[in-house]
Amino acid sequence: MDIEVLGALAVQENGVSVTPTAPKPRQVLALLALHADRVVPVSALIEELWGTTPPRSARTTLQTYVLQLRELIAAALDGGGRDRAPGDGADGAGGVRGEGARGERGPRSAKDVLVTMPSGYLLAAGDGESDVRAFERLAGTGYRAMDAGDFPGAARQLRQALALWSGTAFADVQAGVQLDMETRRLEESRLCALDQRIEADLRLGRHRELLAELTVLVSRYRAHESLHGQFMLALYRSGRRGEALEVYQRLRTTLVRDLGLEPSAGLRRLQRSILTASPETAVPPPGAAKERLVPTS
Structure with a gap:
């Protein structure tokens, strides 16, 4: 099956x-x-x-x-x-x-x-294929490659995992309580894989290639700190320091207005390093703000 x-x-x-x-x-x-x-x-x-x-x-x-x-x-x-x-x-x-x-x-x-x-x-699926299982297998391999410092391998595996998605999970199914919960879980798994794939690409120096994608992502996930940090770093490395600082200010405004929160310590450090023209090589840890997901409606 x-x-x-x-x-x-x-x-x-x-x-x-x-x-x-x-x-x-x-x-x-x-x-x-x-x-x-x-x-x-x-x-x-x-x-x-x-x-x-x-x-x-x-x-x-x-x-x-x-x-x-x-x-x-x-x-x-x-x-x-x-x-x-x-x-x-x-x-x-x-x-x-x-x-x-x-x-x-x-x-x-x-x-x-x-x-x-x-x-x-x-x-009983038997010996058939499941896109969820394939996604989890490829993403797991990508995470292990990241931990081992194999950024080309991580980017490749995570890109293959994300390619299995053709839209929102259960896009054409009328969802009740259980499917709604599972859809949210799967979307979080997708975002984690996306976050790590972008991190791998940044470490490979692909900051200019990421700008268009990150522009769309930070517009959709207005309070996702890790994506904003990655966007800030990609902009700075592309010679667009002022725009990188504007991204931080927009995020801070959204967090304070919608959630009553200040940006995380990691993101504040990144902002200060951009101000002093010596940005950190790493973006804020992915786990620092995964719970702050506020996609636009």
Whole structure:
């Protein structure tokens, strides 16, 4: 099963899409796909679908959505249902019987892919690909390269990780409590990888190449101190000292007005070093202000 959630939701089994169009079954699949190969509790799925006030029929309705997903999976396992008479080769739960495309590996039914567990449901990804797992793997490799001082390797790995994103996670899914929380978590992971990739590029002397990208980023994340510090450093190294100081002043105004906070000590040191024309070689530590994210609406 191939899973993509870093943008529009796309889930394929046997090369065939099993992504429903109806909003609530789509929510169910999105949460199961994100946690592929792990049990998602029934309580989490119900909270995602109906929040804190589920109807009395919540469990029964959830079972209906699961059956609808299994029907899509069964059709995919059967090659999209081509050249099959109604009822031929399918069990009562939407499974597919017989050798099929899996040959000697034996039959695989929809119940084997979307598994009912004592406390919830599990979507078995098998040997398929997941863009979230690929992102986490590449980003982890990039972080380790940064720690080892391998800035070219870090920039390359983190760039590949970020290339897996085609938009906001679950961009075309109606999100409830659970998916909203997961979307925020994934966005934070993306920002961490972006921050480290820019840091690696700065250490490689690519400050002029970064100016356009950082201009957009600081406009979107008006209170993200690390991005502003990186922008200040890139501007200074490009011979634009005055603009670098203006970036600091705009950030300080935003922080004081919106959050009642002064810039961090690290960012203040960077500003002073630019004033004295001897900027620090490193921008403020990425962890210093990650909680201060105020994207523009």
